[in-house]
Amino acid sequence: MVPALFVGFSALLLVSALLVVLHRNPVTSALFLVVAFCALAGIYILMHAEFIGMVQIIVYAGAIMVLFLFVIMYLNLGADPERGAAIVMRRLVGWLAGAIVVAQAVLLLAGRWAIGPAGPPLDPSVGNTQALGVLLYSKFLFPFEITSLVLLVAMVGAIVISKGRGGKPNSSPDPSPEATFMGAGDARVSPMLRPGDSITPAASIAPAGEESP
Amino acid sequence: MSVWDRLSAWFLGLPLVHPAAVWLKAHPDPAFVILTLLKIVFILFVFLTVVSYLVWAERKICGRMQGRFGPNRVGIFGLLQPLADVVKLLFKEESMPGSVNKVIFSIAPGLAIVPALVSFSVVPVGPGLAVTDVNVGLLVFLAMSSIGVYAVVLGGWASNNKYALIGGLRSAAQMISYELAMGISTIGVILLVGSLSMVEIVKAQAGWIHVFGLPLPGWFVFTQPVAFLIFMITAFAETNRTPFDLPEAESELVAGFHTEYSSMKFGLFFLGEYSNIITICAIAVTLFLGGWTWPWHWLPESLQFIWFFVKLAVLVFVFIWARWTLPRFRYDQLMDLGWKVLLPVSLGWVVLTAVVVYMRMPR
Numbered sequence: 001m002v003p004a005l006f007v008g009f010s011a012l013l014l015v016s017a018l019l020v021v022l023h024r025n026p027v028t029s030a031l032f033l034v035v036a037f038c039a040l041a042g043i044y045i046l047m048h049a050e051f052i053g054m055v056q057i058i059v060y061a062g063a064i065m066v067l068f069l070f071v072i073m074y075l076n077l078g079a080d081p082e083r084g085a086a087i088v089m090r091r092l093v094g095w096l097a098g099a100i101v102v103a104q105a106v107l108l109l110a111g112r113w114a115i116g117p118a119g120p121p122l123d124p125s126v127g128n129t130q131a132l133g134v135l136l137y138s139k140f141l142f143p144f145e146i147t148s149l150v151l152l153v154a155m156v157g158a159i160v161i162s163k164g165r166g167g168k169p170n171s172s173p174d175p176s177p178e179a180t181f182m183g184a185g186d187a188r189v190s191p192m193l194r195p196g197d198s199i200t201p202a203a204s205i206a207p208a209g210e211e212s213p
Numbered sequence: 214m215s216v217w218d219r220l221s222a223w224f225l226g227l228p229l230v231h232p233a234a235v236w237l238k239a240h241p242d243p244a245f246v247i248l249t250l251l252k253i254v255f256i257l258f259v260f261l262t263v264v265s266y267l268v269w270a271e272r273k274i275c276g277r278m279q280g281r282f283g284p285n286r287v288g289i290f291g292l293l294q295p296l297a298d299v300v301k302l303l304f305k306e307e308s309m310p311g312s313v314n315k316v317i318f319s320i321a322p323g324l325a326i327v328p329a330l331v332s333f334s335v336v337p338v339g340p341g342l343a344v345t346d347v348n349v350g351l352l353v354f355l356a357m358s359s360i361g362v363y364a365v366v367l368g369g370w371a372s373n374n375k376y377a378l379i380g381g382l383r384s385a386a387q388m389i390s391y392e393l394a395m396g397i398s399t400i401g402v403i404l405l406v407g408s409l410s411m412v413e414i415v416k417a418q419a420g421w422i423h424v425f426g427l428p429l430p431g432w433f434v435f436t437q438p439v440a441f442l443i444f445m446i447t448a449f450a451e452t453n454r455t456p457f458d459l460p461e462a463e464s465e466l467v468a469g470f471h472t473e474y475s476s477m478k479f480g481l482f483f484l485g486e487y488s489n490i491i492t493i494c495a496i497a498v499t500l501f502l503g504g505w506t507w508p509w510h511w512l513p514e515s516l517q518f519i520w521f522f523v524k525l526a527v528l529v530f531v532f533i534w535a536r537w538t539l540p541r542f543r544y545d546q547l548m549d550l551g552w553k554v555l556l557p558v559s560l561g562w563v564v565l566t567a568v569v570v571y572m573r574m575p576r
Contacts, residue, residue, distance in 0.1 A: 027317070027370065034363070051409075054352035058396075062359025063389060066366065070385045073370050073378065129349065129409060 006046055013039035021094070026072045030065060037061040051129040252344050253334070260333060264487045265295035267529060274530070275537045299480070307476035314371040321368035322478045325485025328357040328364075329492045336495045337412050339505045339518030350411035351403065354496050355396050358451055362388040364485060365453070365460055369470035380469030383544065384460035387450055390551035391457075395447035397559040398440040401566040402433050402500050415504030432503035439562045441501040443555055445531075448497060450551070452489045454532060456539040457547060494528040495521075502528075 016035040023029045037060040044053035136144050237244040269284065269291065276283025284291030309318065335350035337343035347353060362385055369381020403409060406417045422431045429435045450457040461469030471482045498504060502524045505517040512519060542550070 027314075031317070031367075050347065050349045051352070054349050054356050057356035058352065058359050062356060062362075063392070066359075066362055066385050066389055069363075069366055069370075070382065070389075073366070073382060130407075 002046060006043065009039045009042040009046065012036075013043065027069065030068050030072060033068075034061050034065045037065065048128060051132055249344070256333070256344055257330065260330065260488070260491065261484075264484060264491060265299065267487050267491065268298070268483075269295050270529075271533045271536075274533050278537045302477050302480035302483075305476040307478065310373070310473055312373040313473065314373070317367050317371035318473075319478070321364050321371060322474065322481035322485070323364075324367065325361070325364035325482050326488055328361040329485060329488035332357040333488075333492045333495060335411050336492070336499055337415055337504060338495075338521050340514050342505075342518055343412065346410060346412045349409045351399060351409045351414070351500075354492075355392075355399075358395070358493075359388075359392055361451070361489065364482070365470045368474065368482065369460075372470070372473040374473050376466040376468070377470050377472045380460040380462075380466050380472075384453060384470060387453075387457065387459060387547060387551075390548060391447040391450035391555070394443055394551060394555035394559045395451060397556070397563055398443040398447065399500060400563045401437045401440045404563075404566050404570050405433065405436065411499050411504075415499055415506060418503040419506045421508060430503060430506075430508040432501060432506075434501040437501065437562075437566070439558065440566075441497075443559050443562075444497055444501065445528075446550075446555060448493045449532070449535065450547075452486065452493055452532075454486075454490070455536040456542050458541060459544060459547060462541060490529060490532050491525070494525055494532065497528055498524045 013036055016032040016039065019032040020029045020036060023032065037056060041053040041056040041061070044050070044056060237247070272294070273283040273291070284294040287293040287297045309315065332354045334344040335347060335353045337346065365384040365388075366381045369377040369379075369384070372378070402414060406414050408414065408417075418431045418433060420431045421428050422436065423429070424435060434441045449455075453460050459469075460466075461471065463469070466472070471479055474482060498521060505521045507517065507520045
């Protein structure tokens with residue numbers, strides 16, 4: 001049963017990943033990416049990495065892709081109308097990059113580099129999650145902390161960009177009613193959006209929203 | 214021995230001459246699939262019956278709160294009203310506007326109900342009475358609640374209607390903001406139990422504890438009151454219920470994300486909302502109210518699922534009570550509450566719990 005499930009999840013992953021790239025409608029592409037993430041989570045679970053599998057769904061399929069969809073819908077992106085030389089260029093670069101990745105994968109598999117020596121079997125009394133936690137906070141503590149620091153820097157950067165340059169309160173353009181259309185009443189919401197105040201709800205969720213036409 | 218084990222023993226204990234029994238004994242994988250499907254069908258029937266009577270209970274309670282009787286024409290006390298509603302929804306004409314994205318428009322209502330049903334599969338109703346006891350049960354619930362937002366977002370977007378789109382966008386922002394606080398509020402429980410399995414979490418709450426010399430049941434609501442409060446507030450937001458029902462705020466958005474839906478597609482959204490309420494209350498009972506446990510031994514083990522349903526009914530009543538009592542939040546208030554109050558408080562509570570767990574650790 002496990003090999004059959006593995007083949008099923010892999011086929012689903014490959015087909016949906018291809019459709020992400022080949023479909024012209026951005027919303028449909030994003031949805032196929034969600035399917036791909038879920039198929040990947042299924043493969044993780046088949047490999048007894050149930051914690052990684054579930055976190056894959058929570059973080060990627062649940063949080064990140066909802067933000068992607070949010071931005072796509074907020075900007076109301078339609079099918080890509082671009083034609084001519086630019087699209088040919090983009091496709092060429094895309095196929096080139098894809099070919100390099102495939103070649104690398106074939107080389108790795110042919111040279112059997114990917115298949116290392118099997119690690120020691122896990123203690124069945126300690127679950128996969130506990131084992132992962134112990135490793136993360138002992139052997140891999142430094143990479144873990146560095147990753148957290150990088151994420152913190154990205155977060156601070158996003159806040160700085162969304163608040164604009166400090167010092168002059170009126171330097172950034174005044175948010176139009178369209179930019180705060182999710183607010184119940186513009187007159188009540190707008191005063192909260194002045195720079196120097198707290199982070200605005202719309203800006204903290206979708207910083208790209210304020211640039212929408 | 215649980216009911217399921219007995220059922221499978223009975224099922225596999227058919228006379229060996231029976232061809233079905235011979236085949237199942239020889240093929241453990243298909244036998245596992247068939248038995249699991251039987252469990253799922255049983256739970257599904259119970260679950261959907263409970264959901265349809267939740268709708269009836271809500272209409273009755275809201276009627277009482279507003280000085281009315283509620284449904285009382287179909288059957289005694291209106292008890293057949295859910296049946297009549299379902300028949301009406303099934304036979305209504307279905308209209309689909311010409312401008313919708315047909316595929317996504319049709320997928321969205323199904324997505325509303327599936328996550329709720331999947332997360333209910335990890336809830337232990339009684340001793341041994343869970344569809345499955347996976348060792349990452351709590352994460353399954355969090356994963357499904359993060360998937361649940363797609364129904365509203367896609368339904369709102371595919372309708373190609375400005376009210377529906379605004380409802381969908383609001384829902385996306387709201388659910389992402391409150392999911393964080395919800396996930397973090399459960400970490401205190403995980404720290405105390407040391408396991409993500411729902412059955413382990415319930416077992417850790419059996420018996421009595423002493424808080425400052427006061428004997429209390431071992432339920433985590435007494436040791437984690439702040440986490441319980443945050444979990445319940447975020448549960449209201451996750452299920453899009455009043456006071457957080459901005460995605461379907463009828464005074465501003467017609468009907469929000471399901472403006473264009475009719476017939477059974479609307480019915481599935483409706484069913485999904487109530488299934489979500491049941492599931493999230495069941496999770497709250499499991500995490501904070503001790504699941505099937507009761508401090509006194511009043512019932513034999515095979516009947517302890519009754520305590521689970523009693524606690525579930527209390528929490529579900531709180532949901533209905535709040536809906537007909539509280540007014541709706543404004544959008545900026547909702548975001549302020551999520552990011553500036555619930556998230557910092559839940560993070561602080563996790564730090565406090567971790568410190569207490571560390572101090573009490575035997576060294």
